[in-house]
Amino acid sequence: xxxxxxxxxxxxxxxxxxxxxxxxxxxxxxxxxxxxxxxxxxxxxxxxxxxxxxxxxxxxxxxxxxxxxxxxxxxxxxxxxxxxxxxxxxxxxxxxxxxxxxxxxxxxxxxxxxxxxxxxxxxxxxxxxxxxxxxxxxxxxxxxxxxxxxxxxxxxxxxxxxxxxxxxxxxxxxxxxxxxxxxxxxxxxxxxxxxxxxxxxxxxxxxxxxxxxxxxxxxxxxxxxxxxxxxxxxxxxxxxxxxxxxxxxxxxxxxxxxxxxxxxxxxxxxxxxxxxxxxxxxxxxxxxxxxxxxxxxxxxxxxxxxxxxxxxxxxxxxxxxxxxxxxxxxxx
Numbered sequence: 001x002x003x004x005x006x007x008x009x010x011x012x013x014x015x016x017x018x019x020x021x022x023x024x025x026x027x028x029x030x031x032x033x034x035x036x037x038x039x040x041x042x043x044x045x046x047x048x049x050x051x052x053x054x055x056x057x058x059x060x061x062x063x064x065x066x067x068x069x070x071x072x073x074x075x076x077x078x079x080x081x082x083x084x085x086x087x088x089x090x091x092x093x094x095x096x097x098x099x100x101x102x103x104x105x106x107x108x109x110x111x112x113x114x115x116x117x118x119x120x121x122x123x124x125x126x127x128x129x130x131x132x133x134x135x136x137x138x139x140x141x142x143x144x145x146x147x148x149x150x151x152x153x154x155x156x157x158x159x160x161x162x163x164x165x166x167x168x169x170x171x172x173x174x175x176x177x178x179x180x181x182x183x184x185x186x187x188x189x190x191x192x193x194x195x196x197x198x199x200x201x202x203x204x205x206x207x208x209x210x211x212x213x214x215x216x217x218x219x220x221x222x223x224x225x226x227x228x229x230x231x232x233x234x235x236x237x238x239x240x241x242x243x244x245x246x247x248x249x250x251x252x253x254x255x256x257x258x259x260x261x262x263x264x265x266x267x268x269x270x271x272x273x274x275x276x277x278x279x280x281x282x283x284x285x286x287x288x289x290x291x292x293x294x295x296x297x298x299x300x301x302x303x304x305x306x307x308x309x310x311x312x313x314x315x316x317x318x319x320x321x322x323x324x325x326x327x328x329x330x331x332x
Contacts, residue, residue, distance in 0.1 A: 001292045001296075003276070003277050003280045004280050004291045004292035004295065010289045011289055011291065011292055012289050012290050012292070012293055014293075016289075017241065017290060017293040020241050020242045020290065021240055021241060021242070022240065022242050025236070025239040025240035025241070025242070026240045028236050028239065028240070029233075029236040029237060029239070029240045029297075029301070032229050032232060032233060032236050032301075033233070033301050033305070035225075035229050036226055036229045036230050036233075036302075037064070037065075039222050039225050039226040039229065040064045040068070040222075040226050041057070041060050041061045041064045042060075042218075042222050043064075043105050043108065043109070043219060043222045043223065043226070044059075044060035044061075044063050044064050044101065044105060045057055045060045046215050046218045046219045046222060047101045047104050047105050047209065047215070047219060048060055048101060049212075049215055050104075050208060050209040050212045050215040050216075050219070051097050051100050051101050051104070051208055051209070052093060052097050052101070056091075059087075059088065059091050059093075062087065062313065063084050063087055063088060063101075063102075065306065065309050065310060065313060066080075066083050066084060066087055066310065066313065067080035067081065067083065067084040067102075068080065068306040068309075068310070069306055069307060069309065069310020069311075069313070069314075070082075070083040070084075070310070071270075071306075072269060072270045072303060072306050072307050072310070073269050073270075073307065073310075074269055075267040075268065075269060076267055077269075077270075081102050081103075081106055084098075084101075084102045085098045085099055085102050086098075088101065088102070099201065099205070100204070100205040100208055103201055103202055103205040103206075104205050104206060104208070104209050104219070107154075107155075107158065107202055107205075107206060108219055108220065108222075108223040109223055109226070109227070110151070110154060110155055111155055111220075111223065112220070112223035112224045112226065112227045113151065113227050114148065114151045114152055114155055115224075116224060116227045116228060116231065116257075117148055117151070117227075117231075117257050117260070117261055118148060118152075120231065120250075120253055120254045120257040121144060121145070121148060121254065121257055121258060121261070123250065123254055124251075124254030124255065124257070124258060125141075127250075127251075127254075129250070129251040129254045129255060130254070130255070130258065132251065132285045133255065133281065133282065133284070133285055134284065134285070135281060135284070136281035137281075139262075139281065140255075140258045140259065140262060140278065140281050140282060141258065143258075143261075143262030143263065143278070144257070144258035144259070144261045144262040145261075146262075146265070147260075147261030147262050147263065147264040147265055148261045150264065150265045151261065151264055158202050158203070161203065172192065172195055172196075173192065176188045176191050176192055176195075179191070230302055231253045231256050231257055231260070232249070232252075232253055232256075233256075233298055233301050233302055234252050234253075234255075234256045234279070234282075234283055234294065234298045235248070235249050235252040235253060235256075237294050237297045237298045237301065238252065238283070238286055238287050238290065238294050240297075241287075241290040241293060241294060241297070242290075243286060243287055243288055243290050243294070244286075244288070245286050248286050251285075251286070252283070252286055255282035255283065255285065256279075256282060256283075258278075258282060259275065259278040259279050259281070259282040259283075260275070260278075262278050263275040263278050270303045272303075275299070276295055276299060279294075279295040279298060279299070280292075280295055283295060283298075
């Protein structure tokens, strides 16, 4: 709100923001938010079918929300995958199958995220969308491209090992050797073994779903659909707040991509504290007086809502465990 106040002279009060909300726009925003949640759950359903031969929608839904919750409260979103693997093992899925499901979903999501991100950033530059940004245009562009490059490391790394394994081994060896010389890498053999294990896990997992083309196609559709809907959230937020955004759908999406990638390398949980500032710079071109509230509702829709859902699931699980424990004691 402070950054918005510095950039935009006029701002809405809470009452003005609430009164500006139009019903049709709010319903469309809600549909997009639910769409993101449903598609992510469908990803787990499809991968479950490919790996363990069963859909298990209940497990898929909870795995999805727990992953988003733990991603949201850990630096660099590192807590989601381990928690998802652990949860699936508690539901009778073997450790190997749980790891395969989570790795396939993770790699597919990263692929969809970086591919669509690169597409919309190129679109934003070629069509001049980024030129509409006033304050912070250079910062938004530089951080966006740096963030895209950082997010491309893993997909490119895996692709090299899959399609050009000999060259990939040589390049990895050179990078590790350079790291040793720069005193970044302490043990080159352990580092090389770790890198090869990561690649081996990904390739083995992905081969499972590649053998099932129908599941693979459905999975990739879900990956692209989820990221597309997520990138479109700011547009629907501004539309719900009655901002003049007619004809700005792809422009707002492109600017959102620059803002999202521009903070993707920030270690704070959910990139909080920085992504809001980037959002203000990106959306100032379209949000007008509703700038602060646009950023607020955008962040709630893509981040904080999963924190609340995760807290609810955690508390609910604790209550259920306590009730079961009391029944067990009573029966004994």
